[in-house]
Amino acid sequence: MTPRHGSGQASLDSQTMRTLQEGLTSAQDAFAARFPGESSARQPVSVLYGGAHLFKAETAQKLGALALKALADYAPDGPSLSDALDLGEELAARVYPRLVAKLEREPVEDLRIDFEDGYGHRTDEEEDGHAVEAARQVARGFQENLLPPFIGIRIKPMSAELGARAIRTLDLFLTEVKRPLLVTLPKVVSVAQVKLFVAMLGELERKLGFAEKSLRCEFMVEAAQGLIDSEGRALLPQLHAAAEGRLQAAHFGTYDYTASLDITAALQGMTHPACDLAKAQMKLAFAGTGVFLSDGATTQLPIGPNKWASLTEAQREENRRVVHDAWLASADDIRHSLAGGFYQGWDLHPAQLVARYGTVFAFFLESLEAATERLSNFVKKLGQATVSGDVFDDAATGQGLLNFFLRGLSCGALTEEEVAATGLTPAELQSRSFSVIARNRRANG
Secondary structure: OOOOOOOOOOOOOHHHHHHHHHHHHHHHHHHHHHOOOOOOOOOOOEEEEEEHHHOOOOHHHHHHHHHHHHHHHHOOOHHHHHHHHOOOHHHHHHHHHHHHHHHHHOOOOEEEEEOOOOOOOOOHHHHHHHHHHHHHHHHHHHHOOOOOOEEEEEOOOOOOOOHHHHHHHHHHHHHHHOOOOEEEEOOOOOHHHHHHHHHHHHHHHHHHOOOOOOOOEEEEEOOHHHOEOOOOOEOHHHHHHHOOOOEEEEEEOHHHHHHHOOOOHHHOOOOOHHHHHHHHHHHHHHOOOOOEEEEOOOOOOOOOOOOOOOOOHHHHHHHHHHHHHHHHHHHHHHHHHHHOOOOEEEEOOOOHHHHHHHHHHHHHHHHHHHHHHHHHHHHHHOOOOEEEOOEEEOOHHHHHHHHHHHHHHHHOOOOHHHHHOOOOOHHHHHHOOHHHHHHHHHHOO
């Protein structure tokens, strides 16, 4: 007899319901393992790279001094920074002291010791020597507290021609430095490359006595073949799986990528529609996985053409114009990246750090008031849906708002007092998790 609707009698027995619940729990656990959410770790907003043959323990300090000098020479105050980066004068006045403080305190956030494009082709004997010497400099940098908060090494690609050289360089470097560092793998185009690379990392960990999976890596997306496999399937999720939990970040290589699509050099750039499409695929592939994303670099460098000790007024003005034009080009690219959800980017020259931090700081400061109000509402309501002005928020937005303040605080754009205005305590902020904050507040009444 078929049960009548509304009779209160269920058709499925308890065993069937338990089996269904177990299946749902298993599926949810598998999903949570694959998509744990955005990482709560600090992500630098800039990665500066340079040839391994030039690296010294003091490199970050020297690059920072050059960035500070560029600011003093070409934007000595708020109004000149406003002009250089196309900021409103009021916003520039707020940004300027924070920019100076950042360049004095922590000018280089992330440094990549480069054995690829920034290094060039050298004999095996030369590269062996540079790998060992760079490692010794890193070891000295750790001992003397000279290194930036983040540092890593970029090796050559895992191609048939260069893969063996890449692994030898990494082996020599890690054996000498005696500690695991982040490894950047360029020009990734196949799962096979990643599997071989990961196998080598595991072998190096065993040989050198490092903890399992302590060698983390980041991939560079630099060709169309790095996005779509030969069967027309999305490749990035496959590369992520092949990394076996080691993948920390994916970086976009603007110029190699556009060249792979036969886009002429005159039109290659970070805002090209082809780049937007590629970066959208990166966002889709890595959303919710905890993998950081980084955009590429602006190749227009802020270097004045006149370099003599004594300059005429016309020559100084020409230098200023050239540097400001380059800074504005960088600022436009950085704003484009931020709008696309890419909070980190590559810089090629220390003077570009002025545009990097100036633009990023402006991004956070101009959104500060609205973000403060919205997060304050979340804190008061403990994650229940709220309406702030004409913007509707649900609980999932809480972590995104918290991340805004964590990113702004870690890079120097925001102060602890500004973050405290949201109603968060320092201990709550250190948890880096909105769900933890909400759970603890509920438990404490």
